[in-house]
Amino acid sequence: MSGCDSEVKYPLNAESYRLLFKIGSGASAVVYKALCLPLGSAVVAIKAIDLERSRANLDDVWREAKAMTLLSHSNVLRAHCSFTVGSHLWVVMPFMGAGSLHSILTHGFADGLPEPCIALVLKDTLRALCYLHEQGRIHRDIKAGNILVDADGSVKLADFGVSASIYESETSSMHAPSAPVLSSSSYFSDLAGTPYWMAPEVIHSHVGYGIKADIWSFGITALELAHGRPPLSHLPPSKSMVMRITSRVRLEDAEMISRRRKKFSKAFRDMVSSCLCQEPARRPSAEKLLRHPFFKGCRSNNDYLVRNVLVAVPGIEERCNKDTNNLCGCAGRGARCVSSCCHTNVAKNRRISGWNFNEDNFELDPTDDGNDEQRCRFPFVKNDLVERTSNNSTGGECEGSQTRRRERIIGVKEVVIPQLMTILESLEMQLGMVMHVLECGGFHVNDSGCGRAPAREEREEMLLCYVRQLEQRVEELTTQVDKEIARNGRLEAQLQARVNVKNINPSQTSGSIS
Template identity: 30%
Template sequence: MSCLECPCACSRIASLAVSPDVRVDVRLGHTDTTYQPLSRIKSESFALELRSPSMVSFESNSDSYEVWSPLGSVCGGRGTVWLARHKPTNVQVALKIYELDKCEDEFELIQQEIRTVRQLRHRNIIHYLASFPVSQQLWVVMPLLGFTSASRLVATHFSDGLPEPALALVIKEVLQGLSYLHSKRIIHRAVRGSHILIDNSGRVVLSGLRHSTTIHDSTHWKKTVHCYPLEARYNLNWASPELLAQDLHGYSENSDVYSVGITVCELGNGEVPYRDIPSTLMLLEKLEDRVPFLFDASTVHSTENGQGMTTDSGVGGSVGGNLTSLAITQRLFTPSAHDFVSRALARFPDERPSASDLLSHPFIRQTRKFNSNLPQHLHPVVPLNQQTDIGDVIPDLLEKTLEETSLNDEVSWDF
């Protein structure tokens, strides 16, 4: 019996751990490498390859890391993401710690996530620096992405939504990451604001790959899949109609494009679409092609006192309280932004552009003319790891920052 077949969670986790002193490239870019379908990859082939002389060694033992302060929850509260320091290099990292006794139902998802992340190499896909068991826990070491998640940025600094230039820059890199995944026949199935992470330079990476699946079986390539995500309840608001319908047609990579459209509304409006309506009504709204849109002066009418007036939104009662924001009734998204959302949220998957095609959409192409990068559009937000120097203990300023960015589960930092 192999370790992966053993019923002991710790034994199976141990087989997925990166070997001690594995060396990985912590620079921004990652080149593509040969991909093999998940079903054909053996656990021993997951060691990360040596890529350049400038690599840093991240040891697979807990003594090499100083755990500082919690950043958020993961896997429905069954784990915690911590700010930590890699002692040998003094580098700040994000440390995801799963409590194995709470993760029995999610173990297969965690195992899949580790395997999937290790075989992918792209600048817009999250990568792991190390993973290893510690007693009844699994520790996963990742780069610290200073701007945190897109959903947290919106909740803490942009309550009316991101400005259009920032939104376009974020979605452009999300589409680049999805295009890469789709070229490998992988469906993400959980594109959402909390799975969009941003580093100090403005590079955007996709996380949440424990929800992904591959369009492949042992005998032939398929065009669609029919399996329902094990943890779909966390991502229902962003899920496509065909994924939720679970009919004979199944769903494909274009299911992710629909999720991108929902995410644009989430980040552009400052709130999650469908957040206040029952899941059954939400499914009905999606099947009837009543979808969200971007809130601005062209879609939200202003009353005499300057407050937004709720009109027929096409999404039941899910338009939310942001319609009363004066800023929303006075701003104006470009026609290309509205068109982008409309195309991404087409009811039927064959009517939606692919992620690669959307990279040529005018909403995305406008980023070529920008003379500024994403961090400049996020001003005055400062990355977590630039607010203070690294010390032996967390300075009071950093503690205060973490407390201010601590939010409820609705805006989790879900890696």
């Protein structure tokens, strides 16, 4: 909008766009591929945010939408425009033909990308982060799912904007009109009112931590790209996770991965571990990271990405069809369909810089209770299997029903295989645990020479680093909570003081509610 004046103006009404199909969905938003009819049917992506369902208040939505309009960098996804359609906000954005890196991983690189490609996309991501941080913005949700690739191999960081995901921790001032209204109005105008324009020193004290949190997430994203999933992603995001992390289950698991899979360069490992430094202050800035040796030899050539990555994954349309077995056909009906028909796995992912440690499982298993997970998965799978075998054994009545059955078997296969994979994964994890216990007990089951020990130690240290990191984060969050509680206390005291004054002079205030 407020960029160069020569820019193409996108129309501000729903009638000018034709929604083609859904390419992503979250708790309160759906993203569509769409055509902009007046602009020669130019392809765009439209994010339809349900303002009724979104837990964010309007001011926050506005601030983020504004940021998305005012940011201008070749590696940052910028909004063309935004307007409301009923109770939905439509944000019109460039369509990124190859989808997110998360989707690319899922549909062709389950074990991770080759290192030169990682360097390429991470370098572009870092450029975007540099720009954002220089502008005093923090992204708060760096992950493969938010790094988008276009069909020509260009890379853009997305979703620092209107994504509902980042508002979860905001106090919802709209529900409580008493104290929050006051505090929110003064808060917004004095401080965060225009965070976009906030002074660097304010930024540094207020979001200095956030900038380094972005770097941490960046490190995790690097691992996600390397292994096809973020570390610890096989654990449920419950409290027990912390227990399991501290008991270093993951060490064994990582060990297995590294044994089975590829080796990474020292530069890569060094870059990642600097991002995952326990002390936020000691993590490098985005600018410094860009100068890291890992990115030195990196060819800035998007073609490379096209030839080596994009050719290996199906087009986004195909991916979406595969993903949405329960396709609701909502694309045609516009933004009204956001309600219950969409996948909710993205919704589980809305914590600040929140790594969904269990994303893979969420897609397969609707329960998010870590304890129930094992119990309910098995019978579910068993039933499917029974169904499948019975179908096979009673086969041979008439042609038509056989075709039908075959179709059904294929459908069943699609359900069963991922679940079997999950079981395999959880068995591997249990194996890891058992091995760990055995090793702790002095049984060197795996004692195939001490040559591997240094590498193991290094990994162990790296993983310990995450654990400390997480602990640190919990601590930081606890402090924040404490501060909030103190602030609440003060506000309540103020309120009480006012009430007291009122009680002294009840006749003066008869017009107001008591």
